[in-house]
Amino acid sequence: xxxxxxxxRTVYADIPVLVEYEPTEHCRSFGKIIxxxxxxxxxxxxxxxKG
Numbered sequence: 001x002x003x004x005x006x007x008x009r010t011v012y013a014d015i016p017v018l019v020e021y022e023p024t025e026h027c028r029s030f031g032k033i034i035x036x037x038x039x040x041x042x043x044x045x046x047x048x049x050k051g
Contacts, residue, residue: 006030 001007006027012018 002009005024007021008024010020010022012020
């Protein structure tokens with residue numbers, strides 16, 4: 001995911017070693033797509049339930 005620019009990885013030289021991951025802006029842009037998929041699936045479920 002780091003190579004795909006979806007997360008930023010930060011390593012801290014503490015004892016024990018601490019590794020922190022955080023989403024990048026590029027990753028956050030995917031949220032709009034996911035929300036559209038959620039909205040579509042809710043509408044689709046309603047169509048199926050109504051028959």
